[in-house]
Structures are given as structure tokens and as C-alpha cells.
Amino acid sequence: MRGKYLLGVLVILGALAYMVFGGLGQNLVYFLTPSEYLEAQAKYQNRPVRLGGLVKPGTVQYDKDRLELRFVLTDGVAEVPVFHKGTPPGMFKEGQGVVVEGRFQEGVFQGTNLLVKHSEAYRAPEAGWTPEDVRKLIQEAK
Template identity: 40%
Template sequence: MRNLKKRRRMQVIVLAAVSLMLATALIGYGMRDGINFFRAPSQILAEPPAPNEVFRIGGLVEEGTLERGQGEVIRFSVTDGGASVPVTFSGVLPDLFAENQGMVGTGHYVNGVFEATEILAKHDETYMPKEVVDALKEQGVYQDPNDS
């Protein structure tokens, strides 16, 4: 009887371990296309990614490089202060997109040019959602950044 309980306990432990490994493998397999690594322009030029690899690039829009071409194609360069990468994008840019402003783009690096499929403009450091401001005001901890 004692030996049977020990065997059952081991079976349950082994089954739980196998189930956990299987669940982890399935989650990793399901997320393989949804994971986009972030790279700075210096990292891209040091180790260029494969043309089929989707990743995110981030930095400042370099001053004097923003060109609106024929149709919807927009060209500009992104810099991190150490290197600059040319970017092309077809579509509508966010309202906050401008030269010398932060941006994050998703896409591919092909023949020395980052072909963006999505562009996000970064908010400034004082931005805070209205809901967060309201919650902080209720707690009495909110300080307006304009009241210096």
C-alpha cells in the first residue's frame, strides 16, 4: 500500500512536469511571430539583421531628413547620436511625428534601408493619461508639472 502511494505521487509529479513543459512550448510557439526585438540605429549598423526579420527601431528623427515623396511614401533618418539609419514609410504619420522628436517603428531592414510598416511617435516626458491624473488627484499626491 505504501509503495503504491509513492508510485502514484511520482506519476503525478512527472505528469505535472511534462504538462508544464508542453504548455511552455505551446506558448512560445504561439508567440514566435508576436515578439519584435528593439534595436537602436548603432546596433543595426553593427550587426545588420536578416531582411525577413521583423523588429523595432527607435531613436530621434534626424533634423533635415524628413522628405514627403510621391504619393504616401515618406523618407527620413533615425539616429541615436552614434549612427543614422534611413527609413521609408507608406501611410499616415502620427500627429506628434516631427524632426528631433522620438519615434519607434516596426518593419524590416532591406538593402540598408529600414522599411517601416508602423510608426509610433513618443510623447514628451510630462505626458500622463487623464485617468492617472484623476486618480492621483483623488489621493492628494498629484503635482502639476507646470507649477514649478
């Protein structure tokens, strides 16, 4: 009788372990630079990844009517073309550090989520500041 319970517990633990760890590899999202992607293109084709780097100056093309953003992401060594559907964040600009979540398809990174690196310094408006002072603070942050 004791052996049956032990076997039942082992089966349940094995099923739980499979559910937790079995699908883990399929749900991982890797962070890559353009150089790392180009070294192992086949490995990351059609898999969700986060691609990080700088927006190459002179490559940004944004169609406001179709909400299509195209640019080249670089790490200083390699470059990858990126396509993102949607409105870019307000701080998005050339030379800016970004992380794009999405998939590589046919040599172009199809972004689904665009994150922009921003300044780590935060200065809250002080008491008595006018709206013009706050606008100036915001412009300095960009």
C-alpha cells in the first residue's frame, strides 16, 4: 500500500515538473545585440527575442498615416534593420539606446514592443516653479 502512495506522489511530482520546466525553453525571451544575432541567425529565426542597441543616425523613417517605423539598430559593429508598427515613444530619436521586442523574419526584425533608454537622473519640480520652468526641465531631459 505504501508503494502505491509513493508511486502516486512521484507521478504527480513528475507531471508538475514537466509542466513547469517542459515549456520553459519555448517561453524564454533572449536579449541580443545585432552582433550576437548575426553570429547565430538560424538559432533565433522566428523566435521571440529582445534586440538592444543604438538607433543609427539617418536611418529613421516614420509614416504617421500608416504608423510604420523603420530604422537600423547598431551596436557599433553590426547593423540590423527594424520594422515596428505603432507610435514610437516620445523620447525615441536617432542615436538613442533602445530595446525592441519581437522576431526576426526574412532578415528584418519585426518589433512588437519598443522601449527607449532614458536618463537615470530625475529632478522633480520644486515648489513655486512655473509651468515654463517645468517645460524647460522636460526639454533639458530630452
